[in-house]
Amino acid sequence: MDTETTRGTTVDQAEIAKFEAMAAEWWDPNGKFKPLHMLNPCRLDYITRQIAAEYDRDLSAEQPFAGLRILDIGCGGGLLSEPMARLGAEVVGADAAPRNIPVARIHAEKMGLQIDYRVTTAEALAEAGEVFDVVLNMEVVEHVANPASYLAACQQLLRPGGLMICSTINRNAKSWLMAIVGAEHVMRWLPKGTHDWQKFITPDELYDLLRGAGLEPVDRKGFVFNPLGWSWSLSDRDLSVNYVTASLRP
Template identity: 70%
Template sequence: MAEAANSIDPDEVAKFEAMAAEWWDPNGKFKPLHMLNPCRLDYLTGQIATQFNRDLTGTRPFEGLRLLDIGCGGGLLSEPMARLGADVVGADAASGNIPVAQLHAEQSGLEIDYRCCAAEDLAAAGETFDVVLAMEIIEHVSHPQGFADTISQLLKPGGVMICSTLNRNPKSYMMAIFGAERVMRWLPVGTHEWSKFITPDELYELSRKAGLLPVDRRGMVFNPLSWRWSLSERDLSVNYAIAAVKP
């Protein structure tokens, strides 16, 4: 349980706790995630379907899969995963997020197991999952390698982790911090710390050291002309995601 105490950064939790009530406001502080969500879901569903040989044209293609959404927030990803048939556990260390997520799921007629806990708590309890989502969270933890190790412990053999984060370079600073926080005011100033951003090669290495096999990585690129996000095989310069499986 010592590792559980180490993985959570209380200052980072407090940032999101303060914004909890705005999770489902598409024009509020989480507007960037609402804009990004279709792109994220495109990547998630594709990787999960590939790993488990599921047909996405079906009504509930993820039926029978147990999925963990770490840092679930208000449930922006947990809810679509539940609609696709997955048995979803949404975990968040910010206690204020959980009632928001529970209420919205109830209003949407969805059964999702939301819990205020750390990933390490679930691992210590011996819980395992077919899919673990760690979207926009690893740049907010205090020990990324310990976090990756915990995800590996939570995955069943043959399971897949999908993790998204921000690259660390001058462009990501200009786009994600100066642009998104200070110019566009999409996020409160101080939401991100550039020094905590992780390069794709670093995330691959974290995954390998945790006993996972990276199988894919894609960039998520914002087009200011179309005002839309899209997946890119080449441009991982700012937002990106990787998929890694547990042998």
């Protein structure tokens, strides 16, 4: 695997190449990112509720996240950055894949949104002294070369008391069947090879990694797909495939 380890980054160039090849399709709900478009309402429900609870914000307000600085690391085409901007946050969208950022910028301009999109890494942002109230770290940790170092960089990006939302995929027989065989080979939602099952992380492993990075895990939920309703929902118990965590920097 072609993994870049210079300059203290955990970027995996082989993983970046996969997503660069799909960059133009970020905003096509029926394209290669169809699974994320389907999952996005469920992700946003969890994210917005966690931020509102932590910062005592009223989600019924016009711009409930006004005054909050949010980093969307691994932002892709901006599927999460744009809703955060609409809710009033100051948003930085960062991605190590250079082809993703122009796609995100163009779409944000069309939507009339001000989002600071950058081709950069968590490590580079931390080294520059950037600080955020919230870090959105969604479906990224299973693609980096060194999860422990990557999460340590994310911790540095949070102000004391700051919140990180981190989602990934569990590692077990079910996740292999659903996330790789089902999504990549049967449904063909994603190109073959998008995910590496060996890089998936169990919930307990992620909690250990978060604690090792100096973060305090406070919540975790499962994202559960219902093939009958063709929809996603949150679960307190079922973390068997996709799941999300919330943690704080003390």
